[in-house]
Amino acid sequence: MTRTPVNVTVTGAAGQIGYALLFRIASGQLLGADVPVSLRLLEIPQGLKAAEGTAMELDDCAFPLLRGIEITDDANAAFSGANVALLVGARPRTKGMERGDLLSANGGIFKPQGKAINDNAADDIKVLVVGNPANTNALIAQAAAPDVPAERFTAMTRLDHNRAISQLAAKTGAQVTDIKRLTIWGNHSATQYPDIFHAEIAGKNAAETVNDEQWLADTFIPTVAKRGAAIIEARGASSAASAANAAIDHVHTWINGTPEGDWTSMGIPSDGSYGVPEGIISSFPVTTKNGAYEIVQGLDINDFSRARIDASVKELTEERDAVRELGLL
Ligand SMILES: NC(=O)C1=CN([C@@H]2O[C@H](COP(=O)(O)OP(=O)(O)OC[C@H]3O[C@@H](n4cnc5c(N)ncnc54)[C@H](O)[C@@H]3O)[C@@H](O)[C@H]2O)C=CC1
């Protein structure tokens, strides 16, 4: 295999998501079974030793596609030549803590990392922000990287998307593979809106198939939106393997395309579509092709959906205003 390795930078590499993610990247599940990969792991100084331990385990897998691992606490070195950056390192939410509380704790991490991406990454850099509050952290990083096209900064709502598919399949007895065109709108937070009005189950409209607005409003939406908190309550730690799985899905779909007739959900800089203020990083239905994404246009938004999209977007504009006041934009 003579192909040049793709440089993938993972921040927070010694954390629990990092541990679930790195082996899947190295095995080819992020980029494809024929794409060699070189890993750059960024950690804070206290995390370096554990990252080295993970790197030893990666070596011990003898992955055919893994061409190198560098470990550093220097963001400029970590993002040097990066083609894909997964910004995972952040402080996770703990019991009883809402995402808003995390803004100031995490904002300081993403501004310098955005600048380091701006100054060091490859021209084709694609960034996925996983660390919470993911949408606003992505906005902070993007604002600090004026030389990188804004649309390369994305935030992860794919875990919400996957959770919603799974809940809908369980309710209707369908297979997850029967469910298409589901959308997560807004923020990766409890205000997010999982929308099944345009979704299909085995080719039939999902909302009509379910035909139960009370289940939608009182069970489905809160179950999906509060799933992160429910996992923390049950596990005593936030979602890790499912979050890593969603990060793999997000980047894999971005690079390789959405299947014909389907779409996915990504947190992306708004172009003003669907009344979402331009510039904020909000989740939309998107199709992807040749490494680029496009917002699905022309969907009818009913009153039920409009109110919920607006509420989540309002939260995002408030987060943007808060980080602006903190001098992070
Ligand atoms: N968008 C989403 O759907 C989801 C997001 N998350 C978020 O992902 C983030 C990571 O979660 P976990 O891996 O469980 O946390 P963790 O605490 O296990 O790991 C975080 C790691 O990041 C490192 N870190 C902290 N600051 C850093 C910096 N400036 N540079 C590099 N590394 C740094 C820490 O040393 C630690 O090893 C959290 O913010 C969590 O809330 C978690 C689940 C889903």
Ligand SMILES: O=C([O-])CC(=O)C(=O)O
């Ligand atoms: O809720 C959290 O803090 C972790 C998270 O983002 C999720 O599981 O969706």
